[in-house]
Amino acid sequence: MKNNISLLLTSVYLVFGICLLAFCYVLFGNVVSGWFDFSSVPSKTAIQRTKTTPKSEQVVDGIHLETGLVYAEGFDIVRGTCTACHSAKLVTQNRASREGWKQMLTWMQATQGLWELGEQEPIILDYLATHYAPEAIGRRANIDMKEVEWYILNLEEE
Numbered sequence: 001m002k003n004n005i006s007l008l009l010t011s012v013y014l015v016f017g018i019c020l021l022a023f024c025y026v027l028f029g030n031v032v033s034g035w036f037d038f039s040s041v042p043s044k045t046a047i048q049r050t051k052t053t054p055k056s057e058q059v060v061d062g063i064h065l066e067t068g069l070v071y072a073e074g075f076d077i078v079r080g081t082c083t084a085c086h087s088a089k090l091v092t093q094n095r096a097s098r099e100g101w102k103q104m105l106t107w108m109q110a111t112q113g114l115w116e117l118g119e120q121e122p123i124i125l126d127y128l129a130t131h132y133a134p135e136a137i138g139r140r141a142n143i144d145m146k147e148v149e150w151y152i153l154n155l156e157e158e
């Protein structure tokens with residue numbers, strides 16, 4: 001009987017001891033782990049810091065990689081609006097004046113279900129007319145016929 005009681009006491013002490021240790025660990029665990037060098041294990045913040053912008057969201061030479069759109073003022077609105085139905089390629093492949101772009105938007109509104117753009121329209125048009133304006137590159141300018149000095153090629157003389 002006496003043995004049984006001491007056994008019981010021992011186990012009570014043991015359980016109490018474990019609880020005390022656990023309690024101390026909760027209280028001072030952080031302090032204790034500070035004594036050791038865990039620098040080889042990257043901390044949570046270090047992991048967050050190494051996270052970079054996903055490649056597709058990167059901007060290289062002013063071009064947003066995923067969409068191919070020029071990354072400039074109005075980009076977010078244009079991306080949000082103009083990639084909802086089709087690829088941004090339809091935008092980047094095209095060149096037009098502000099009026100030309102306005103006509104394309106009107107056409108899409110009339111026939112393709114593009115919604116009213118409201119106060120975003122001038123922002124979108126500014127963006128398009130600035131970055132996707134007609135280019136002279138790849139096609140020479142039309143000849144101004146009045147400016148040309150005509151001459152008659154004479155093949156018989158000489």
Ligand code: HEC
Nearest residue numbers: 081082083084085086090091094104108112113114115124
């Ligand atoms: C509601 C859907 C929708 C939205 C939003 C939309 N478009 Fe379109 N767009 C279309 C459809 C449909 C076509 C025709 C696609 C085809 O021909 O394959 C088109 C065609 C085009 C074309 C080609 C026109 C041509 O003459 O070939 C351009 C440029 C264009 N869209 C620009 C834009 C721009 C800029 C925006 C943002 C303001 C925009 N789209 C937003 C539906 C939309």
